[in-house]
Amino acid sequence: MENLKPFIGRLMLISTVICFMMVLMGGIFFLVSYGHDPVPWHKYTSYPTIPTTYKTIGDDLKNPTPLGIVQLGLLVLLLTQVARVALTAWLFLKARDKTFAIISFFVLLVLLYCAIWRF
Amino acid sequence: MTILTFILILCVVAFLAGMLGALTGLGGGVVITPVLVLLFHVDIHYAIGASLISVMATSTGTAIAYLREGYTNLRIGMFLEAGAVIGALIGALLVPFLNSSVIILIFGIVLIYSAYLTWRRKQEEDSLHSSHPWAVALQLPSDYPTLDGLKSYSVQGVPKAFGIMTIAGALSGLLGIGSGALKVLAMDHAMRLPYKVATTTSNFMIGITAAVSAGLYFSRGYIDPLLSFPVVLGVLVGAITGAKMLPHIHSQRLRIIFSGVVCIVALQMIYKSLVGF
Numbered sequence: 001m002e003n004l005k006p007f008i009g010r011l012m013l014i015s016t017v018i019c020f021m022m023v024l025m026g027g028i029f030f031l032v033s034y035g036h037d038p039v040p041w042h043k044y045t046s047y048p049t050i051p052t053t054y055k056t057i058g059d060d061l062k063n064p065t066p067l068g069i070v071q072l073g074l075l076v077l078l079l080t081q082v083a084r085v086a087l088t089a090w091l092f093l094k095a096r097d098k099t100f101a102i103i104s105f106f107v108l109l110v111l112l113y114c115a116i117w118r119f
Numbered sequence: 120m121t122i123l124t125f126i127l128i129l130c131v132v133a134f135l136a137g138m139l140g141a142l143t144g145l146g147g148g149v150v151i152t153p154v155l156v157l158l159f160h161v162d163i164h165y166a167i168g169a170s171l172i173s174v175m176a177t178s179t180g181t182a183i184a185y186l187r188e189g190y191t192n193l194r195i196g197m198f199l200e201a202g203a204v205i206g207a208l209i210g211a212l213l214v215p216f217l218n219s220s221v222i223i224l225i226f227g228i229v230l231i232y233s234a235y236l237t238w239r240r241k242q243e244e245d246s247l248h249s250s251h252p253w254a255v256a257l258q259l260p261s262d263y264p265t266l267d268g269l270k271s272y273s274v275q276g277v278p279k280a281f282g283i284m285t286i287a288g289a290l291s292g293l294l295g296i297g298s299g300a301l302k303v304l305a306m307d308h309a310m311r312l313p314y315k316v317a318t319t320t321s322n323f324m325i326g327i328t329a330a331v332s333a334g335l336y337f338s339r340g341y342i343d344p345l346l347s348f349p350v351v352l353g354v355l356v357g358a359i360t361g362a363k364m365l366p367h368i369h370s371q372r373l374r375i376i377f378s379g380v381v382c383i384v385a386l387q388m389i390y391k392s393l394v395g396f
Binding site: 041092 | 120121122123125126159160161162165172175176178179180182183186187189191193194197198200201204207208257326327329330331332333334335337342343344345346347348349351352355
């Protein structure tokens with residue numbers, strides 16, 4: 001089991017760097033253009049008008065906006081959680097640890113349903 | 120207030136939240152949600168959205184160091200996570216039949232009592248006992264780094280911990296809060312793990328639990344990039360700093376920090392159930 005940890009650690013490191021760079025880049029671009037505007041408080045006291053989906057985040061890529069890049073970074077963070085369970089399940093399977101492969105695949109299925117399919 | 124000022128304040132708050140989350144195994148939501156709701160009057164749904172992002176960032180940021188250093192017990196994490204997702208599914212089914220403010224009130228009182236037990240419990244006095252038969256069958260016992268080198272530990276009360284995790288999952292499915300506290304308590308009180316193993320393994324798991332709810336919050340538009348970007352940046356830097364501090368902090372001091380933070384969470388819950396923020 002000990003040799004599973006470096007693989008998962010490496011996945012977390014890569015995705016953390018990608019997420020951090022995307023969020024930082026989008027954030028800086030946004031602050032350069034709108035940093036001195038007042039905070040749109042009214043937006044955060046009511047229900048959101050534009051629901052987000054994978055499609056709307058994907059559409060934003062064709063004509064990237066600073067906050068669209070941030071949103072993509074947040075999506076990387078969400079998908080990292082799914083990826084690390086998938087990697088753990090696969091590594092347990094490879095190590096022929098059936099009980100933990102089944103447990104991990106079960107967690108993965110619920111996660112896929114909640115984080116992706118329902119999304 | 121300008122956006123720049125707001126972002127800078129939120130970055131500092133998120134840094135502290137990440138550091139505290141990394142040390143206690145609670146994620147950063149404990150700090151982010153009340154600051155956004157009570158200080159900036161942001162709607163609770165947006166605050167929970169930002170809090171879920173902070174929990175995933177803490178979990179991801181700390182996992183690198185804790186896995187490398189050998190604190191996290193991956194098998195215990197995955198085993199208990201299965202209990203949490205079963206609970207989350209049960210919780211989602213029970214939503215229409217339960218009065219959430221009564222549950223929050225009871226949960227808040229239980230947490231204060233648990234914080235008292237955590238604060239009172241002395242250091243790893245029973246880690247030399249033999250493990251529970253289920254723990255042996257599932258190969259859960261392992262070792263962790265101490266100042267005197269690697270130290271083996273046993274694993275007790277596996278069914279009890281699995282039960283607590285199922286309740287934690289159901290509560291987080293019902294209320295969207297508090298699962299980090301119960302994860303640490305299940306591993307500390309029921310499994311009798313060394314405290315640092317409990318908090319770091321909780322840190323590994325909370326990101327997965329948060330992702331279950333985050334998909335829904337994303338799709339409804341409650342994960343806002345303007346609120347979330349300072350949170351991610353601050354929390355990631357704070358969590359990595361906290362993970363570097365962990366080996367140098369005595370477990371008993373961590374217990375005191377944890378008990379203090381859990382009391383704040385519990386008071387938030389009691390306040391929420393009485394006032395309904």
